[in-house]
Amino acid sequence: MSAATTGNEEQQMKPVLSVRDLRVAFKVDKAPxxxxxxxxFDVYPGETVAIVGESGSGKSTTMHAVMNLLPGTGHITAGSIDWQGRELVGIGRREMESIRGREIGLVPQDPMSNLNPVWSVGFQVEEAIRANGLAKGRKEVHARAVEVLEQAGLQNAEQRMKQFPHQFSGGMKQRALIGIGLSAEPELLIADEPTSALDVTVQRVVLDHLEHLTSQLGTAVVFITHDLGLAAERAEKLIVMYQGNIVESGPSREILERPQHPYTKRLVAAAPSLASRRIGSDATIPAAPTGTLDVAAIAEGLGSEVRPNDPVIEVSGLGKVYKIRKGSFGSEDFHAVSGATFTVNRGETMALVGESGSGKSTIAKMVLQLEKPSSGTIRIAGKETAGMSRAELFDLRRTLQPVFQDPYGSLDPLHNIGNTIMEPLHIHNVGDAASRKARVNELLDQVSLPRELATRYPNELSGGQRQRVAVARGLALKPDILVLDEAVSALDVLVQAQILDLLAELQRELGLTYLFITHDLAVVRLIADRVCVMQQGKIVEQATTDEVFENPQQEYTKNLLAAIPGAKIELGVS
Known part of the structure; x- marks a missing residue:
C-alpha cells in the first residue's frame, strides 16, 4: 500500500516541462x-509559474525557445527542453507543430501583430479551432468559437465575431488571443503579458478562468509578466530573471515578501501597487534603492504646479457614434462615448479609467483630432477645435502630442529608431541635422535606452523597449500637452517607475499637462491629480484621486478598486 502511494507521489511530482542549462544566442553583425x-527550471502539472524581470531580461526568449518560436537569427546553442519525456531541442518542424496549440498553448504579447487585419476576429478564432481539430462542421466550430471568446471575457461575443481587429480596443484584441490560446485546453499555457492590455475587472475574469483550467484540467500556466501584484496573487512559483540569468526562484509570496537578491529588492521597491499604497497613507516611506522610483517626491511634485483657474483642455457634452454592420445591408448605431464633460488645467494630470471598451481611447483620439466628434465640443487652450483650418491643426499638434497604446502598430517597421524619434522634428522643421541627432540622443537617455539602439529597427526591440521609443517620440517637440494612451502598460516595473518619474519631473519643470488614459489603477494613484471613471461610454464618477480611491461613490468604481491584483498582499524589502 505504501509502495503504491510512493509511486503515485513520484508520478505526480514529475515535471511536465523541464528546462536544463538552456542557452540562446542571436547573430549580431554576423557574430553570435x-x-x-x-x-x-521545472513546471509541474497544474502549477502556475510567473517569470518576472525587466524588459530584455530574457523572459519571452526563454518561453519562445521552448516552443521553437525564436525570432530572426535566434537559436538554441546548448541545453535541454524536456516536454513530458520528449526532447524538444532539435525536434522536427512537423512534430513541433503537432505539439503547439494542442499540447502547449500560447497567448502572445502583442495583440495587433498577431491578428490578421483583413479577416474578421470570428474567422480567426474559428480557424484556430479547426486547425486544432476541436470541432467539426460549420455550426459546431462557430458555437465553440463563441464559447471560447465568452470564457475569455468578451461581451456580446456572437456580434463581436463579425468585427475586424481595428474595430476592437486593445483589451478586446487581447481577449480574442486569450480565447484562441485556451481553445484547445492545452496541458501547458504560456501567457506572455496576457493581461497587460486588460482593465482590472476583465483581468480578474480572465485570470479566474485560467485558475479554473489549472484546478479542473491540470493545465500548467507560465505567466510572463511585469505585474508583481499579479505574480503574487496568481502564481505559486516565481522566477526572477535579469540579463539572461535566473537570479532568484521559489514560492511567490515568500520571494515578494522577503526578497533576497538585490535585483529582486529593486523590483519590489519600484512596484506601483506598493507605491500607490504608500502615497495614500501616512506611513513613513522607506528610502528606495538607487535607480528606483522616489514615490514621495512624485507625490509632492504633482499637484504643487497645478493652476486650477487655467483650463487647457475643456471637453463638453462629447459624443461619438459608430455604425456597426448588421445583417447583409443594415447597420446599427454604437455609442462609444456619450455626453462626456471634463476640464484639465495647466500643469495637471487627468486620468481616464474604466474597463476596456468604455470609451477612454475614443476620447483621446477626439482630443488629438484623429476622430471627429459626433456631438459636443473640445477646446484646447481656449480655442475650439471643430472650426480649425489645416494650418491651425498643424500648429496645434506641435503643442499636443500623443503616446499611443500599441507601440507595435505605431512604429514604422521600415524606419530605424533614430529616424522614428526624429520624425516629429522633421515634420515641424525644428533644428538642423546635428541638433536633431543630439535631441534623439538626449531622448534615448531620458527613457533609459542605449544610444546604439538609434540604428536598430522596431522588430529588434522588446515590447517594453518599443514602448519607451513611443514615449521618446512623444516628448521630441517638448509639447505643452501629452495624451498618453496606456503609455506605461507594457513596461516592467523598473522602467515604468523611470518613465513615471520622468513624466513627473518634466511636468514640474515645464508645466506640462497630461491626459492619462489607463486601466492600471495603481499607476493612477501615483501620477494623477484627478480621475474620471468611465463605464460604457459615460463618465460615471469624477473627483480628485484621493477622493476616488478613499471614498468611491459608485459601485462600479468600488469593483474596479477591489479587482486590483495583489492589492492586499504585503510586499516588502528585507
Missing part, C-alpha cells in the same frame, strides 16, 4: 551574442 546563459 548569447542572451540566455544556462537557464534551468
Amino acid at each position: 551574442k548569447e542572451v540566455l546563459h544556462g537557464v534551468s
Whole structure:
C-alpha cells in the first residue's frame, strides 16, 4: 500500500516541462551574442509559474525557445527542453507543430501583430479551432468559437465575431488571443503579458478562468509578466530573471515578501501597487534603492504646479457614434462615448479609467483630432477645435502630442529608431541635422535606452523597449500637452517607475499637462491629480484621486478598486 502511494507521489511530482542549462544566442553583425546563459527550471502539472524581470531580461526568449518560436537569427546553442519525456531541442518542424496549440498553448504579447487585419476576429478564432481539430462542421466550430471568446471575457461575443481587429480596443484584441490560446485546453499555457492590455475587472475574469483550467484540467500556466501584484496573487512559483540569468526562484509570496537578491529588492521597491499604497497613507516611506522610483517626491511634485483657474483642455457634452454592420445591408448605431464633460488645467494630470471598451481611447483620439466628434465640443487652450483650418491643426499638434497604446502598430517597421524619434522634428522643421541627432540622443537617455539602439529597427526591440521609443517620440517637440494612451502598460516595473518619474519631473519643470488614459489603477494613484471613471461610454464618477480611491461613490468604481491584483498582499524589502 505504501509502495503504491510512493509511486503515485513520484508520478505526480514529475515535471511536465523541464528546462536544463538552456542557452540562446542571436547573430549580431554576423557574430553570435548569447542572451540566455544556462537557464534551468521545472513546471509541474497544474502549477502556475510567473517569470518576472525587466524588459530584455530574457523572459519571452526563454518561453519562445521552448516552443521553437525564436525570432530572426535566434537559436538554441546548448541545453535541454524536456516536454513530458520528449526532447524538444532539435525536434522536427512537423512534430513541433503537432505539439503547439494542442499540447502547449500560447497567448502572445502583442495583440495587433498577431491578428490578421483583413479577416474578421470570428474567422480567426474559428480557424484556430479547426486547425486544432476541436470541432467539426460549420455550426459546431462557430458555437465553440463563441464559447471560447465568452470564457475569455468578451461581451456580446456572437456580434463581436463579425468585427475586424481595428474595430476592437486593445483589451478586446487581447481577449480574442486569450480565447484562441485556451481553445484547445492545452496541458501547458504560456501567457506572455496576457493581461497587460486588460482593465482590472476583465483581468480578474480572465485570470479566474485560467485558475479554473489549472484546478479542473491540470493545465500548467507560465505567466510572463511585469505585474508583481499579479505574480503574487496568481502564481505559486516565481522566477526572477535579469540579463539572461535566473537570479532568484521559489514560492511567490515568500520571494515578494522577503526578497533576497538585490535585483529582486529593486523590483519590489519600484512596484506601483506598493507605491500607490504608500502615497495614500501616512506611513513613513522607506528610502528606495538607487535607480528606483522616489514615490514621495512624485507625490509632492504633482499637484504643487497645478493652476486650477487655467483650463487647457475643456471637453463638453462629447459624443461619438459608430455604425456597426448588421445583417447583409443594415447597420446599427454604437455609442462609444456619450455626453462626456471634463476640464484639465495647466500643469495637471487627468486620468481616464474604466474597463476596456468604455470609451477612454475614443476620447483621446477626439482630443488629438484623429476622430471627429459626433456631438459636443473640445477646446484646447481656449480655442475650439471643430472650426480649425489645416494650418491651425498643424500648429496645434506641435503643442499636443500623443503616446499611443500599441507601440507595435505605431512604429514604422521600415524606419530605424533614430529616424522614428526624429520624425516629429522633421515634420515641424525644428533644428538642423546635428541638433536633431543630439535631441534623439538626449531622448534615448531620458527613457533609459542605449544610444546604439538609434540604428536598430522596431522588430529588434522588446515590447517594453518599443514602448519607451513611443514615449521618446512623444516628448521630441517638448509639447505643452501629452495624451498618453496606456503609455506605461507594457513596461516592467523598473522602467515604468523611470518613465513615471520622468513624466513627473518634466511636468514640474515645464508645466506640462497630461491626459492619462489607463486601466492600471495603481499607476493612477501615483501620477494623477484627478480621475474620471468611465463605464460604457459615460463618465460615471469624477473627483480628485484621493477622493476616488478613499471614498468611491459608485459601485462600479468600488469593483474596479477591489479587482486590483495583489492589492492586499504585503510586499516588502528585507
